[in-house]
């Protein structure tokens with residue numbers, strides 16, 4: 093065959109220029125390819141056009157049918173669980189997955205120092221506490237902090253450990269098949285296209301198993317949650333209001349898990365402390381919920397902890413959360429990016445039982461009275477027509493302009509107890525200047541109990557001193573080791589051997605144990621007596637009702653292991669602090 097005409101569209105009479113154009117659309121580059129074939133290989137592709145089109149159609153049909161079959165199989169023979177990034181299950185599952193044997197074998201993984209790649213740094217740094225056994229076993233070797241040499245050895249270990257953050261391996265994008273309870277499961281990690289920020293938000297996990305019975309998927313997710321909860325133990329989980337990027341919506345980010353603070357370590361009038369805890373307990377009791385619901389009263393409780401900075405407001409809230417095993421949700425109302433919608437959506441995502449802590453609300457710019465603009469909002473948004481609000485708003489009038497950014501007072505009030513406000517949560521607000529707060533914020537229903545924190549009284553000073561210098565269980569490894577030994581007759585002896593079984597020898601070891609126990613008790617009692625005598629002496633030097641607990645604690649911490657030195661220097665410290673405070677006052681006046 094010979095073709096002199098290099099224009100393929102004219103080689104065959106049946107192929108018009110519009111046909112060529114269409115082919116160009118269907119097969120981009122068709123004109124160029126066909127020119128090349130005709131000129132150099134002397135092959136006219138239009139001859140095979142029919143076959144090519146048939147082949148393409150066949151390919152498309154096969155693809156369509158196979159996709160249809162896959163969809164059919166997926167629908168009728170596969171069960172799938174979808175896990176979203178903005179849900180805690182994502183974190184549970186990634187944590188669990190990073191500990192599965194599959195992650196040691198797979199060749200496609202995301203390597204990182206965070207379990208799910210999205211945890212905040214704080215949570216990550218907290219990882220040592222997560223595994224208390226490890227930190228105790230590895231670092232609190234007997235005698236570890238008793239001498240400078242021991243410290244150097246311990247510190248060298250810490251420094252070398254800190255250089256290597258534990259790596260975590262989680263499944264990468266795409267599909268992964270792994271075995272769970274002898275059944276194959278498929279995990280698909282998918283991102284949606286878009287700009288980088290959106291990709292982060294739109295990430296999804298799909299966990300699938302064969303068969304219509306999805307119980308195995310529930311088992312996996314329950315196990316993942318269990319593993320995560322086990323890891324938390326009795327620690328207090330802290331969430332913080334957070335957003336991914338400027339303009340995105342807010343969510344509660346799990347940022348920390350801390351060992352609970354014993355209530356006894358918060359120095360406050362015992363009655364006040366107990367009233368606070370009893371009130372929360374009473375509120376959480378199921379009968380109270382019923383009582384509220386039967387009377388149509390919104391089931392909410394609010395507290396205001398007020399007093400000078402460093403007097404223990406946050407500490408009390410944290411201790412209460414630990415004591416009652418409640419999660420703590422922290423929110424900073426100072427953020428200009430936080431508006432009423434975001435605040436309201438954050439509140440609507442709160443679990444049924446939790447403590448929400450709004451710290452230093454007087455600094456959040458919402459202390460001013462509600463202005464006229466705000467009044468209109470309140471009326472239109474709160475359809476209950478709350479008489480109290482309307483009366484009060486009328487009284488306050490339009491004194492202040494509405495706030496341009498961030499949360500307004502009316503916005504906060506709506507979220508706290510508007511018609512759409514969440515129920516069940518405990519709201520704790522702290523303030524250094526309660527007198528500057530709007531009366532509307534403090535009215536019953538929003539604040540049901542106020543606790544005033546004052547400068548340390550003489551008793552409080554004594555208590556703070558005792559708390560610092562009294563020996564506590566677990567203060568030193570020897571104490572805990574010896575107490576363990578005291579309480580365990582079968583504990584290993586110093587030579588590493590386990591004591592002999594019950595016989596004459598065991599009776600002797602029991603006797604030794606009892607003697608050691610008595611000696612230990614005597615030692616503790618005499619130490620306590622000494623510390624309480626010193627505490628009295630300290631309290632007689634430091635004036636009552638002048639300094640905060642934080643200031644006193646800060647001073648005592650400088651003499652952590654030398655109570656006598658603390659007493660000796662107390663007078664000078666008092667003088668210096670007085671002068672500093674005076675200078676600060678003069679400067680601010």
Ligand SMILES: Nc1ncnc2c1ncn2[C@@H]1O[C@H](COP(=O)(O)OP(=O)(O)OP(=O)(O)O)[C@@H](O)[C@H]1O
Nearest residue numbers: 357358359360400401402403404405406407641642
């Ligand atoms: N009453 C107290 N009992 C025990 N420790 C206290 C007390 N008050 C303060 N502290 C100690 O002082 C530090 C600061 O306390 P905390 O944050 O609870 O004070 P605060 O009143 O919430 O302060 P701010 O108003 O600045 O938020 C903590 O280390 C805490 O242990």
